[in-house]
Amino acid sequence: MAIVTGAGLKKAASNLFWLPFRVVLVFFEWLTKILMALVLVVFLATATLGTYYYFVKSNQPMQIDPRYAKTLPPKGMTFRELWQDRFEGWAKIDEQEYKSGKSKSPDACRFTQLVMFPRAHVFDPVTWLLVVRLQPDSSLASTVRKRAIVPPDDMNVVDALWFQIENVTWWFWVDNQAICKLPPPKRPVQASP
Known part of the structure; x- marks a missing residue:
């Protein structure tokens, strides 16, 4: 005890x-x-x-949905080629505007696009996709369907997300440029063997 x-x-x-x-x-x-x-x-x-x-995906030809685009990419253009074309064009605009005194920054266009890219081209489209896929019958989903770029319902989530990123980027960088306006993109000249 x-x-x-x-x-x-x-x-x-x-x-x-x-x-x-x-x-x-x-x-x-x-x-x-x-x-x-x-x-x-x-x-x-x-x-x-x-x-x-x-x-993988950025090296494949772009698939821009004609329902949302004013113009379509040149045949066979990849996302990387679009990225290269836009940033080279913005670099030229930045150089011209900096040399002429219109801009105090030597990289205003490129910097602005890089700052806006994550939110406008990735986070917003992901949010739209989640709303449309997870709450398809909600009033928010119907509003998103009317006002935003939305992938077809039969796409898997990975492809739907890439569809969003690719189409929203095309919309911002080609069809509806707010600043640093560039002509339609062109494919880079391929070196012949």
Whole structure:
């Protein structure tokens, strides 16, 4: 039989007092581990998708939906060729405007487009896609369908997201240029063997 002492009772009372705090600490430790694992999975999925888009999809001919475009890309033009054409054109505009004194920055067009690209060309289209796919019957989804570029419903999510990025980029950089206006893009001249 165990002997009950004053020190033992103090220790038991202390353990009982600290028990809720220890439970909360263990809970937050597990919660932190789960959240870190979730963040790692999301990061790896995003990196994998970005790599796929960069190495595979951006080298394929662009597929601009004529429902949303005023002009269509030259036959066989890739997303990378569009990117190259636009940034070379903006570099020329920047150089001319900087030399003439119209602009105080030597890279105003390029910088503005790079700042706007993530939000306008990636995050907004992802949001539109999520609204249309996850809440198709909502009033927000019907508004998005009327006012935004939306991929066909039969596309898988990966292709639908690329459709969004490609078509929104074409819309901003070719059909509806707000600043630094350029002529329609041209394919780079291919060197003959």
